[in-house]
Amino acid sequence: xxxxxxxxxxxxxxxxxxxxxxxxxxxxxxxxxxxxxxxxxxxxxxxxxxxxxxxxxxxxxxxxxxxxxxxxxxxxxxxxxxxxxxxxxxxxxxxxxxxxxxxxxxxxxxxxxxxxxxxxxxxxxxxxxxxxxxxxxxxxxxxxxxxxxxxxxxxxxxxxxxxxxxxxxxxxxxxxxxxxxxxxxxxxxxxxxxxxxxxxxxxxxxxxxxxxxxxxxxxxxxxxxxxxxxxxxxxxxxxxxxxxxxxxxxxxxxxxxxxxxxxxxxxxxxxxxxxxxxxxxxxxxxxxxxxxxxxxxxxxxxxxxxxxxxxxxxxxxxxxxxxxxxxxxxxxxxxxxxxxxxxxxxxxxxxxxxxxxxxxxxxxxxxxxxxxxxxxxxxxxxxxxxxxxxxxxxxxxxxxxxxxxxxxxxxxxxxxxxxxxxxxxxxxxx
Ligand code: PHE
Numbered sequence: 001x002x003x004x005x006x007x008x009x010x011x012x013x014x015x016x017x018x019x020x021x022x023x024x025x026x027x028x029x030x031x032x033x034x035x036x037x038x039x040x041x042x043x044x045x046x047x048x049x050x051x052x053x054x055x056x057x058x059x060x061x062x063x064x065x066x067x068x069x070x071x072x073x074x075x076x077x078x079x080x081x082x083x084x085x086x087x088x089x090x091x092x093x094x095x096x097x098x099x100x101x102x103x104x105x106x107x108x109x110x111x112x113x114x115x116x117x118x119x120x121x122x123x124x125x126x127x128x129x130x131x132x133x134x135x136x137x138x139x140x141x142x143x144x145x146x147x148x149x150x151x152x153x154x155x156x157x158x159x160x161x162x163x164x165x166x167x168x169x170x171x172x173x174x175x176x177x178x179x180x181x182x183x184x185x186x187x188x189x190x191x192x193x194x195x196x197x198x199x200x201x202x203x204x205x206x207x208x209x210x211x212x213x214x215x216x217x218x219x220x221x222x223x224x225x226x227x228x229x230x231x232x233x234x235x236x237x238x239x240x241x242x243x244x245x246x247x248x249x250x251x252x253x254x255x256x257x258x259x260x261x262x263x264x265x266x267x268x269x270x271x272x273x274x275x276x277x278x279x280x281x282x283x284x285x286x287x288x289x290x291x292x293x294x295x296x297x298x299x300x301x302x303x304x305x306x307x308x309x310x311x312x313x314x315x316x317x318x319x320x321x322x323x324x325x326x327x328x329x330x331x332x333x334x335x336x337x338x339x340x341x342x343x344x345x346x347x348x349x350x351x352x353x354x355x356x357x358x359x360x361x362x363x364x365x366x367x368x369x370x371x372x373x374x375x376x377x378x379x380x381x382x383x384x385x386x387x388x389x390x391x392x393x394x395x396x397x398x399x400x401x402x403x404x405x406x407x408x409x410x411x412x413x414x415x416x417x418x419x420x421x422x423x424x425x426x427x428x429x430x
Contacts, residue, residue, distance in 0.1 A: 022057060023054050023056070023057055023058075024036045024053060024054070024056045024057050025037070026050055026053045026054070028050065030042075033046065033048060033053075033128055033129075035053060035056070035101070035128075038101075040128040040129050040132055041129055042129060043129045043130055044130075045122065045127040045129050045130040046127060046128060046129050047122050047125075047126060047127050047162075048126045048127065048128055048134065052126055052134070052160065052171060052172070055158065055160075055172045055313075056100065056101075056134075056158075058158070058172075058313070059097070059158070060158070060174065060312055060313070061096060061156055061157065061158070061174050061296065062096065062097065065320065065323050065324040065325060065326065066312075066320070066323065067300045067303075067304050067306065067312065067323050067332075067334075068174055068296050068297070068300055068312060070300075070323060070326055070327075070328045070330075071234075071296050071299060071300045071303065071328070072096065072156050072174075072176070072296065073328040074233075074234065074328035074329055075154070075156075075176055075230070075234075076092075076094055076154065076156075077328060077329075078229075078230055078233045078234075079092045079094075079154055079178065079230075080092065082226065082229065082230075083152065083180075091151070091152045092152045092153060092154055092178075092180075093150055093152065093153045093154070094153070094154045094155075094156070095141065095145065095153060095154070095155045095156070095157075096155070096156040096157060097157070098141055098155060098157060100134055100135050100157055100158050100159070100160065101128065101132060101133075101134060101135075102132070102133060102134075102135045102140045102141075103131055103132055103133070104120075104127075104130065104131055104132065104133050105131075106135070106140040106141065106143070106144065107125075107133050107135055107136055107137075107140045108120055110140075110142070110143035110144070110278070110281070111139055111140075111142065111143070111249060111250040111278065112249045112250055112275055112277060112278065113249045113250070114249065117249065119136065123162060124136070124161060124162055125160070125161065125162060126160045126161075126162060126171075134159075134160035135157075135159050135160065136159055136160060136161050137159050137175060137177075137293060138155040138156065138157055138159060138175040138176065138177035138293060139177055139250060139291070139293055141155045141177070142155075142177070142179055142250070142274075142278065142291060143278055143281060143282050144282075145179070146179065146181065146278070146279065146282040146284055146289075147282040147283055147284075150179075151180070151181040151182075151287070151289075152179070152180045152181070153178075153179055154176060154177065154178050154179075155175075155176070155177040156174065156175070156176045156177070156296070157174065157175065158172055158173070158174055159172070159173060159174065159175050160172055161173075165310070167307065167308040167309060167310070168301075168308075168309055169309065170297075170309045170310060170312075170313075173295060173296070173297045173309070174295070174296040174297060175293055175294065175295055175296065176293070176294050176296060177291065177292070177293045178226075178291065178292045178293075179274070179289060179290075179291045180222070180223075180226075180289055180290055180291075181274075181279070181284065181287040181288070181289035182219070182222075182287060182288055182289060183286065183287050184196075184197045184286075187215065187218050187219070187222075187288065188214070188215075188218070193214075195212060195214050195215075196212055196215075197211070197212065197215050197286075197287075197288055198210050198211065198212065198215070199211070199212045203252070205245075205253065206253060207252075207253070207273075208252050208273065208275065208276055210276040211273070211276065211288060215288055216253070216273060219273045219288060219289070219290050220253065220255075220273065220290075222290060223255075223271055223272075223273070223290035223292065224243065224255070226292075227257055227269065227271060227292055228241060228257075231257065231259060231268065234299060234303060235259065235302070235303070239259055239260070240259065240260040241257060241258065241259050241260075242257075242258050242260075242265065243255050243256070243257060243258075244256045244258060244267075246270065248270060248272060249275075250272075250274065250275050250278060250291070251270075251271065251272025251273055251274055251275060251290075251291060252272060252273060252275055253272055253273060254270065254271070254272035254273075255270070255271055255272055256268075256269065256270050256271075257269050257271070259302075261302055266298070266302070268294055268295070268298060268299065269292055269293060269294035269295070270292065270293050270294075271290065271291060271292035271293070272290065272291065272292075273288070273289075273290055274288070274289045274290060274291050276288065297309050297312060300312070304323075304332050304333065304334045305333050305334050306334045307334075307336065311334075316337060316342070317342070317375065317397065318337035318338075318342065318374050318375065318397070318399065319334075319337055321375055321377075322334055322335065337374070337399070338374075338399050338400060338401040338402070340399060340400055340401070340402070340403060340404045340405070341399070341404055341405075342374065342397050342398065342399045343397070343398045343399065343405050343407060343410050344395055344396065344397045344398065345395075345396055345398070345410060345411070345414045346379065346393050346394065346395050346396070347393070347394050347396065347414070347417065347418050347421065347429070348380075348391060348392070348393040348394075348429070348430040349391065349392065349421065349422070349427035349428055349429045349430055350389050350390070350391050350427060350428040350430065351389070351390045351391065351392060351427060352425070352426040352427060352428075355390070356425045356426075356427065358378060360424070360425060361376065361394055361421065361425070362376050364417065364420050364421055364424055364425070365394070365396055365417050365421075367420075368413065368416050368417045368420050369396065369398065369413050369417055371400075371401070372398045372399065372400050372405065372410075372413065373396060373397070373398060374397045374398065374399045375395075375396075375397040376394055376395070376396050376397075377394065377395055378392060378393070378394055379393050379394065379395045380392070380393035381393075391430065396414065396417065398410045398413070398414075
């Protein structure tokens with residue numbers, strides 16, 4: 001029986017404004033869980049709670065200036081650059097706003113995950129009911145995107161797994177998934193090689209029963225080359241890497257890529273040759289392919305030296321301001337922020353003739369305030385319509401590493417800063 005491609009109609013609808021949406025509207029009734037107007041009937045599988053659902057629309061990977069967003073942009077620009085078509089345009093399509101509420105069919109069945117696989121258990125995932133789940137990995141979208149006609153795509157988004165919470169575990173994190181399919185002429189040089197993509201052979205540790213030895217070899221080579229280059233692009237050429245063999249129900253053979261950090265091997269990603277059955281089920285019996293999935297937090301924690309995974313969820317400007325305005329491949333080393341509260345005061349003044357240089361303001365503020373000054377930024381500027389005098393307002397955020405500062409003690413430092421600004425820069429305090 002020949003399987004036809006299901007349809008080229010594009011059914012993976014991306015949500016256009018989800019980057020700007022606030023927390024979802026969630027209501028638990030006796031028989032349903034309602035999320036943004038969608039009703040899910042509760043059953044004995046339902047184990048989501050209001051606490052986890054509030055992460056649904058956060059979309060940290062789409063938040064400009066967030067470290068996960070910088071990493072997303074960096075990975076995408078690598079994929080775009082590495083895989084151009086003959087006209088120089090990128091062949092990869094990116095899906096970074098697919099709804100994280102998926103069917104259990106998408107999350108498990110479409111990936112050939114057996115009924116009794118531990119990843120299906122209630123203690124591992126967040127079920128809305130027996131048919132719907134908060135995706136546990138971005139692989140959930142593989143089959144439908146392939147069935148919709150795509151050959152090369154990246155999916156990025158939030159994934160949910162029940163887990164302990166500590167410095168390196170959090171029940172919500174972010175993944176990037178890459179899939180690349182090849183027709184015969186794209187993998188093999190059909191003019192020179194007399195080879196087939198497929199054979200009716202045996203499954204060995206090295207290949208699937210459907211693939212010829214050469215098909216499997218070439219796919220593995222393409223996959224490993226792409227991922228080694230990506231890791232070098234992110235961490236620099238000196239980083240040490242190694243491949244280990246592993247098992248996933250949806251790829252064979254399957255590998256993990258590990259990277260050495262501070263003398264320890266850290267697993268960065270899983271990948272492999274896509275199980276041919278998935279491509280048959282998606283209506284693409286004439287192509288073969290590879291797939292990978294990597295965790296964004298793991299990489300971002302190493303890239304930016306962020307010591308605790310919980311910091312990604314921080315709304316604290318002490319965390320966020322360190323990444324604002326950065327470019328995706330800029331080297332940034334995170335400096336730890338105190339757990340004690342911030343305290344801010346503004347200073348406004350008229351500029352002298354000829355203006356001033358903002359960096360002189362920053363220097364004076366830090367010189368007088370010392371370690372308790374966390375951030376200084378220009379928050380307002382104003383031109384008087386009649387006098388044509390210009391005024392500026394700077395916000396100074398104070399915070400102590402070991403204790404809570406009182407407004408009174410901050411007030412004294414702030415007065416000294418103001419006096420110094422007036423004396424050194426000739427500004428007129430307002
Ligand atoms: N989905 C796997 C995970 O979350 C990663 C993976 C993706 C492995 C694609 C192989 C291919 O662990």
